[in-house]
Amino acid sequence: MQxxxxIGDTLYTIAGMAWQIFWALVLGFAVSGAVQTFIPKRRMVQVMGDDSAGSISRAGFFGAISSSCSYAAAAMARSVFLRGAHPIAAVVFMIAATNLVVELGxxxxxxxxxxxxxxEFVGGIILIAIVTFLMKTxxxxxxFKRLREQAGEDGSDDDADVPSMTSKDGWAQAASAFVMDWSMIxxxxxxxxxxxxxxxxxxxxTFWQALFLAGGDGVSWLQRIENALVGPLVAVLSFVCSVGNVPMAAALFNGGITFGGAIAFIYGDLIVVPMLLVYRRYYGTRLTVALGLILYVAMAITGFIVDLLxxxxxxxxxxxxSKIGEMHFFAIDYTFWLxxxxxxxxxxxxxxxxxTEHNAHCAHHG
Structure with a gap:
């Protein structure tokens, strides 16, 4: 019977996680399709086309208001990158879209x-600063720039091909991009x-708790460092991403992980195995390894700094x-209505x- x-709890948890991220996935892929269709490359280059402080700040702001889960954030980041955003700005956009959003708060x-x-929010700003520094150095x-050139998306001015947001054909193109992104991952x-x-x-x-050093009455420097280093790795092994990693972070914190280790674990949703597979599909193996290592190092350092602060x-x-309660996946709340x-x-x-596909098929036969 146990x-x-x-098995019942597993099915419930899977359904609950899918329910929690559904609206964010649709929103993220819809925004991605709209970016690919309506945003001129020239405009994207103007807004996020370099690695200046202004460009990085704008990337963080636009990422935060996009309010997405990690999978959809990766799709949107790829879209803004292909439209001419600087690689660092695209990565910052992705970080902000997952860690500086209201629903996570x-x-x-x-x-x-x-x-x-x-x-989470203070650390998110620190994380962006560290990732920016590591990406620059x-x-x-x-x-990344070579990859964009090979894809034929070098950020050149093709504004004449950008449809109006009020046109039905434009939204048909955005819908096609939405379906294509979704079918890809x-x-x-x-x-x-x-x-x-x-x-x-x-x-x-107890398995996860055994991975973390536990001190005596206080928290030692070694424990802070080790927990910050292991936190993101546990996220990688757990496959848990987006909102779903918060209940597990709560369980780990109750079980003895340090404050900074829990924060680093929450940031780890950007380097879980499924996300790494998405990056590999988008950018190839070599760039995925480099990006994953940079994100991991930045997450560990951020967790340690936040812990000390x-x-x-x-x-x-x-x-x-303060015992942490379990997450109730299904309720008549903002997630339900969204x-x-x-x-x-x-x-x-x-x-x-x-x-659109039907009309194209008919035109072909005609």
């Missing part, structure tokens, strides 16, 4: 308390959610005194894409 119960507040919300910027997303749900249920918390301020919560709205949006885009 196995049957665990809501989930963190409800499950882990306000210190984690503040740490040792990052494969030239490799939906299997990776499905595998990630299924594996993550299974791991959350079947792998005991919040400890000095006295803002680190006591895990033993899922309803974006189910209609996704269906409309899918239908519009099908109409």
């Amino acid at each position: 196995i049957v119960s665990m 809501f989930v963190l507040w409800s499950l882990m308390g306000w210190p984690f919300v503040v740490a 040792v990052g494969p910027v030239a490799g 939906w299997k990776d997303i499905a595998i990630g959610v299924i594996v993550a749900g299974a791991i959350v249920v079947w792998v005991p918390d 919040f400890t000095a301020l006295g803002w680190v919560p006591d895990a033993a005194a 899922n309803l709205i974006f189910a209609v949006v996704g269906a409309a885009l899918w239908w519009l894409s099908g109409q």
Whole structure:
């Protein structure tokens, strides 16, 4: 009977994770399709076309307001990159779209308390600064630019081919891009959610807790460093991404991981195995390895800095005194209403894409 119960819990968790990220996926891929269709390359180059402080800041701002999950953020980042955004700005856009968004703050507040919300956003800015520095000094910027040139997307001015946002043909093109992006990586997303749900249920918390050094009454420097280093690696092994990694971060924090280690784990949703497979599909193996290493190093350093900062301020919560509750996946909340709205949006885009293919088929025969 216990196995049957665990299978039921696994299916429930998988469904719950899919439910939590559904609206963000539709929104992210819809924005990606719109960027590919309506944003002139010249304009993208003007806004995010270099690695200056202004360009990086704008990338972070636009990423934050795009409000997306990690999979959709990767698709949007690729779109802005191909439209002429600097590689560093595209990576910053992706980081902000996953770690500086409002809905993540809501989930963190409800499950882990306000210190984690503040740490997530402060740390997100630190993470962007570190990634920018590493990309400028040792990052494969030239490799990304060569990839864009090979794809025939060098950022040259092709504004004459950009349709109006008020035209039906323009939205038909955006819908086609939406379906194409979705068809490219939906299997990776499905595998990630299924594996993550299974791991959350079947792998005991003691296994993850054993990976972290535990000190005595206090937290040692060695423990802070080790936890910050291991936190993102646990995220990689767990396959858990987007909102789904917050409940697991809460369980790890209750089990003894340091504050900084938990923050580094939450950032690790950008380097989980399914995400790395998406990067590989987009950019190739060599660039994926380089990007993954840079993100990992930046996450570990950020977690350590945040740990020291919040400890000095006295803002680190006591895990033993504040037990974290379990996440309720299904409720009549903002996720419910957003899922309803974006189910209609996704269906409309899918239908519009099908109409475009039908018309093209008829024109071909005609």
